[in-house]
Amino acid sequence: MIFSASPWFILVCLLVGAGYAVLLYSAKAPWGRPLNYVLAFIRFAVVSFLCFLLLSPFLKTTTTTTEKPTVVLAVDDSQSVGLFTPGAVLSQATRGLQQLTQTLTERGFRVETRPLSQPTHLSSPDSLRFTAATSNLDGLLSTVGDAYDGRNLAGVVLVSDGIVNQGRSPVYSEYRFPVYAVGVGDTLPKKDLSLSNLTYNRVAFSGNRFPLEVEIGYEGFGGSPATVQVRENGRVLQTRRVTLPANGRRTKTTFLLTAPAPGKRRYEVLIERQPGEFTSLNNQKTAYIDVVKGKLRVLLAGAAPHPDLKALRAAILQNNNFELITYLPGIGGLPAPTYDVAILHQLPAQGNLGGELLAQVRNRRVPTLFVLGAQSDLAAYNRLQTGLTVQPRGGQTDEVTPVPNPAFARFTFEEDALRRFAEYPPAPVPFGQFSLSGAAEAALWQQVGRLKTQRPLLVFGGSPQQKQATLLTDGSWQWRLQEAVEHDARPEAYDRLIIRTLQLLTQNANKKRLDVYPTQDDFTTQDDVTLGAETYNAVFERVYGQPVILTLTDEQKQTRTFRFVPTEDGAPLHLGPLAGGLYRYQARATLGGQPQQDAGELLVQKQQLEALDARADHNLLHQLARRSGSRLYYPQQFAQLGQDILKANYKPVIYEQEDLKELINLKWLFFLLLALVTAEWAARKYSGGI
Numbered sequence: 001m002i003f004s005a006s007p008w009f010i011l012v013c014l015l016v017g018a019g020y021a022v023l024l025y026s027a028k029a030p031w032g033r034p035l036n037y038v039l040a041f042i043r044f045a046v047v048s049f050l051c052f053l054l055l056s057p058f059l060k061t062t063t064t065t066t067e068k069p070t071v072v073l074a075v076d077d078s079q080s081v082g083l084f085t086p087g088a089v090l091s092q093a094t095r096g097l098q099q100l101t102q103t104l105t106e107r108g109f110r111v112e113t114r115p116l117s118q119p120t121h122l123s124s125p126d127s128l129r130f131t132a133a134t135s136n137l138d139g140l141l142s143t144v145g146d147a148y149d150g151r152n153l154a155g156v157v158l159v160s161d162g163i164v165n166q167g168r169s170p171v172y173s174e175y176r177f178p179v180y181a182v183g184v185g186d187t188l189p190k191k192d193l194s195l196s197n198l199t200y201n202r203v204a205f206s207g208n209r210f211p212l213e214v215e216i217g218y219e220g221f222g223g224s225p226a227t228v229q230v231r232e233n234g235r236v237l238q239t240r241r242v243t244l245p246a247n248g249r250r251t252k253t254t255f256l257l258t259a260p261a262p263g264k265r266r267y268e269v270l271i272e273r274q275p276g277e278f279t280s281l282n283n284q285k286t287a288y289i290d291v292v293k294g295k296l297r298v299l300l301a302g303a304a305p306h307p308d309l310k311a312l313r314a315a316i317l318q319n320n321n322f323e324l325i326t327y328l329p330g331i332g333g334l335p336a337p338t339y340d341v342a343i344l345h346q347l348p349a350q351g352n353l354g355g356e357l358l359a360q361v362r363n364r365r366v367p368t369l370f371v372l373g374a375q376s377d378l379a380a381y382n383r384l385q386t387g388l389t390v391q392p393r394g395g396q397t398d399e400v401t402p403v404p405n406p407a408f409a410r411f412t413f414e415e416d417a418l419r420r421f422a423e424y425p426p427a428p429v430p431f432g433q434f435s436l437s438g439a440a441e442a443a444l445w446q447q448v449g450r451l452k453t454q455r456p457l458l459v460f461g462g463s464p465q466q467k468q469a470t471l472l473t474d475g476s477w478q479w480r481l482q483e484a485v486e487h488d489a490r491p492e493a494y495d496r497l498i499i500r501t502l503q504l505l506t507q508n509a510n511k512k513r514l515d516v517y518p519t520q521d522d523f524t525t526q527d528d529v530t531l532g533a534e535t536y537n538a539v540f541e542r543v544y545g546q547p548v549i550l551t552l553t554d555e556q557k558q559t560r561t562f563r564f565v566p567t568e569d570g571a572p573l574h575l576g577p578l579a580g581g582l583y584r585y586q587a588r589a590t591l592g593g594q595p596q597q598d599a600g601e602l603l604v605q606k607q608q609l610e611a612l613d614a615r616a617d618h619n620l621l622h623q624l625a626r627r628s629g630s631r632l633y634y635p636q637q638f639a640q641l642g643q644d645i646l647k648a649n650y651k652p653v654i655y656e657q658e659d660l661k662e663l664i665n666l667k668w669l670f671f672l673l674l675a676l677v678t679a680e681w682a683a684r685k686y687s688g689g690i
Contacts, residue, residue, distance in 0.1 A: 009055055017048030031687035042680045046673055057663045062656055068110040069154035069650035072144050073097055075128055076137065076160030076184075077115040079610035082130030083281065085161065085184045089635055090130075093159060093184050096638030097125035100157070103642045108652070109154065116160075119143040133525060134609050135160075136167035141175055153177050154650040157641065158624070161185025162617035165609040171623045178648075180641055181625040182633045185616025190278035191220030192614060193271050195285040196250065203290050203321055204259040212255045212287060214269055220276075222246040227272040230255050232265065259291045264601045266582050281611040286580065288603040292321065296506055297338060299366075301327040302345035303353055303375045309345060311477035312371075315491075315498040322502065329354040341506050342366050346373040346474060348380040365466040367505035372430065373474025386468040387440025387461020392432040399426035400446040400473070402457055408443045409519060409532045409570040410460065411500045417493035425482055427475030429457065434472075436461070439534075439542035441570075443501075446472075458497075460504065464512070464536065467505045513537070514596040516550065516587040519572055523604045525580050530572040531602070533564070537592055544568050548589045555581045580606020 021044035029036050075097070082090070101111045113123045117132040119140045137160060144156055155178040162183065164170070199213040214228060223246035230237045242253045257267070270284040298316055302309045305328070316322050327335050329347075334356055342361050347354040347370075361368055362384075370386065372378070382389050401424045404413045413421075429446060436442065440461030446453050462468030476494070483491035515534040523529045531550070537543045550562045550573065564573045587598045622632045633641045663669065 010052065013048050013051035013055075016051050017044040017046075020044070020047045029687075031683075035683065035687065039680055039683060042676050046676050046680075049673065053664050059661045059663055059666070061659045061661070063659065065655050065657070067152045067653045067655065068108055069152050069652060070110040070112065070148065071104055071154050071645065072148070072156045073101070073111065073113040073125065074119075074140050074144055074156050074158045075113060075115050075123075075125070076132075076135060076140070076158070077117050077128045077130045078132040078135045078161075078163070079130060080135065080163050080613065081161050081184055083279070083611065084186050084614045084616070086186065089184060093182065093635040093638075094125055094128065096182075096635050097157075097159065100638050100642050101125065103639075104645065107646055109645075109650070114140070114144055114147075116140050120147070132610075134166040135163050137162075137164055138167045138170040138173050141170055141179070142173065145175055145177065148177075152650075152653040154648070155180055155630075155645065157182060158621070159184060160621060162620040163610075163613050164617075164620070165613070169620065171620060171627070175628065178628040178630050179624055180630050180633065180645070181621035182635065182638070182641065183616065183618040183621050184635060185618075186614070187616045187618055189219050190614050191274075191276050192278045192282070193218050193221060193226060193274060194282035194611075195269060195271060198269060198285050198287050200287050200289065201320065202288070203292060205294050205321075206259050206262050206291050209256050209258050210289070212257055212267065212269070213252055214255065215250060215252050216242060216244070216271065217250055218244050219249065221274060222248065224274070226274070228253060229270055229272070230257065231268045231270070237267070259289070262291050262293050264582055264603055265289045265291055266603075278614060279611070282614075286606055288582070288605055290603075295321060295323040296340045296502070297323045297325060298502065299325045299327060299335060299339040299342040300345070301329075301335075301342065301347060301354065301357055303329065303347055303349035303373075306345060306373075306474065307477035308371060308373075308474050311480040311494070312343060312345070312498060315480065315495040316502070318495050319499050322499075327357065329357065334360065337364050337366075339366065341368070341502055343369045343371065343502075345371045346375040348377045348384075349375045350377045352377075352380075362466075367462075367467040368469070369501060369505060370468065370470045371474055371476075372470065372472050374428075378430065384468070385462075386459070386470055387436060387438050388456060388459045388470050389435045389437065390430055390432060390472070391434075392430045396431035397428040398431045398446065398448055400429050400448055400457060401426055402444040402479075403447040403452050405442045405445055407570050408441055409572050410441070410443070410504055412519060414493075414496075417496065420483055420487070420493040423482065423486060424479040427473040427478055429472045438463075439536075458501070469501055469505055512596075512598060513591050513594075514548070514587060514589050514598045516548070516585065516598045517600060518602040523578070523602065525577060525604060525606055527577065527604075529575040529578050529602065529604065531575065531585070532570070532572045533566045533587070535566055535589060535591055535596075543591070546589050546591055548573075548587055550585055550587045553584045553586075554579070555583075578604045580604050 021040040024043055025036050025040040104111050113125055115123050115128060116135065120143060141156065157180045159182040194217040195214065196217040197215040201210060204210040212230065216226060221244055223244065225241045225243050227239065227241050229239045237257060238255050240253060242251065244251055267287045267289065268284060269287065273280040273283060300309060300312055313324060313326065316324050325335055325339055337360055348358050370381065372381065378390050378392055402421050404418065434455050436456065436459065438461060440459055442456035442459050444458035446455045446457045457472055459470045480491045480494040483494055513536040517532050519530045519532050533548050535543050535546050544566055547563060547565050552560045552562065552575065562573060562575065581604055583602050583604065585600055585602065589596050618632060625632050
């Protein structure tokens with residue numbers, strides 16, 4: 001339908017067209033009267049329509065669509081369902097899903113299957129393989145809710161054993177659709193032994209003894225002994241017989257092991273299978289330990305007593321890998337040069353305070369973390385060539401909080417750390433101009449109020465001969481104090497930041513033009529394994545664009561080759577999820593015409609979450625269904641489930657969509673008008689007119 005402003009305006013357009021035609025064709029013409037009438041009508045139509053277009057008329061179209069009610073079959077295809085559901089019951093459930101799909105489709109429903117392993121993809125009941133390594137039912141249901149938001153979703157049929165080992169329990173979430181739960185799995189307790197948990201320090205020192213605590217879960221074996229072994233590369237290191245308390249379901253035992261030569265070590269802990277045990281899939285776990293040569297000695301030196309020194313000291317002492325030495329110029333003698341990394345708080349200071357210590361650090365090329373503050377001599381600091389230059393404006397300061405630089409890839413910040421950073425109180429930094437040079441990178445930016453800037457707060461720079469970092473505030477003690485108050489005396493984000501800074505300064509101290517490293521200490525089988533890479537020229541300046549060939553070898557000596565190019569944005573190499581185990585990699589590149597190589601190891605911890613709990617939790621499914629006004633069904637009740645869905649009398653939804661389009665935008669009108677004008681001109685020309 002065509003709309004205009006008013007019928008009077010349409011009448012005016014017609015009068016204008018008629019007047020134009022009369023004025024042009026009322027005079028005597030060299031052609032006949034019939035042709036004159038035709039030409040007058042063409043001119044009348046063209047002019048009237050052009051005037052009409054000046055009123056910006058539009059075309060309104062209404063499109064009506066009908067959406068059938070949709071039922072989503074959300075299937076928990078996790079390993080626990082496949083492992084512990086009796087085969088006959090699982091087959092019955094699969095057939096029931098197919099029959100339910102057919103029944104509902106015939107009655108006008110739209111039925112879609114979404115498995116837990118790929119909740120964003122459609123599947124079919126006969127293609128389910130039950131291989132998902134974790135069970136996150138809330139994630140599955142939330143994904144379905146988001147995908148069908150605003151659509152005609154009649155309900156969700158959740159087929160599951162009720163076991164949740166990732167994400168929150170779905171009974172604590174609110175869903176905008178009814179949930180029809182179908183229980184699979186086996187709720188009967190089974191005689192079973194399992195390794196519930198391993199507790200250990202991920203780093204041990206060569207030659208030292210370290211504890212490995214083993215938690216054993218059991219059902220039906222109370223009062224009996226269990227044999228537990230610790231192995232390395234198939235060799236039994238220790239064996240222990242543990243008596244399982246008769247009135248419990250958990251017990252612990254601790255092994256004391258001696259750390260061997262430095263390197264990454266994998267220890268297998270297993271429980272020998274007992275007669276009558278349901279499954280041995282959960283009888284084994286693996287501990288991955290990084291054995292290092294010895295503790296790193298940290299020198300903590302300050303221009304004067306300061307709360308920062310106490311905060312830094314507390315953070316360092318939380319980690320057993322470090323041994324702390326403290327020093328204040330003028331109090332005690334100069335420390336012996338036996339430390340591996342130095343923290344210089346407000347040094348170099350004004351008046352050349354601490355000059356001897358600074359010279360010692362520079363001569364030995366000790367990796368250094370500089371903490372700038374009110375007593376710092378910024379001119380002297382700028383001469384140290386740390387990669388950061390600070391040009392202050394008088395004694396002014398900004399009050400800032402930390403915000404991570406997303407392009408920094410040498411270490412990562414956990415989601416919990418980001419939330420805690422946002423809670424930190426502002427700390428003072430020098431106000432002025434900051435410039436980064438060479439290979440310097442900012443790990444943290446400054447946030448002033450709510451404004452996130454790209455002015456550095458924590459910078460890593462220096463050279464491969466002497467790695468250096470700079471923290472531009474002497475108020476970070478407030479961050480640790482605030483975090484301790486808000487999080488039960490556990491300032492983990494602050495402590496991790498300081499420890500990772502020291503680790504990054506001390507790692508790979510040798511001169512390497514090709515440096516390839518894992519972005520995390522270890523990964524799990526669910527992680528995307530990533531490696532970072534840095535390439536340098538002959539004078540150890542960062543260069544980019546040189547291809548790196550990486551060969552990854554697993555414990556079975558099988559190799560995979562990757563090719564990638566380091567870029568300025570620090571994007572890592574993505575290897576994707578890997579199976580659990582210890583991997584060794586070798587990287588090669590040609591830099592400046594010279595072949596370079598690097599090698600290392602990475603750990604992927606195998607998760608066995610699906611094998612830990614063999615008992616289905618149908619009570620969770622019952623609560624979930626009851627909250628949405630439904631009930632719990634079983635595989636033999638799919639026919640009843642279909643009838644209940646049909647009784648709910650879900651109806652199709654009719655949607656109307658109006659589309660307004662300006663008439664002047666229709667291309668065919670242009671060609672129609674052009675054809676009419678051309679026809680008029682051709683007729684006049686042919687008949688002897690002008």
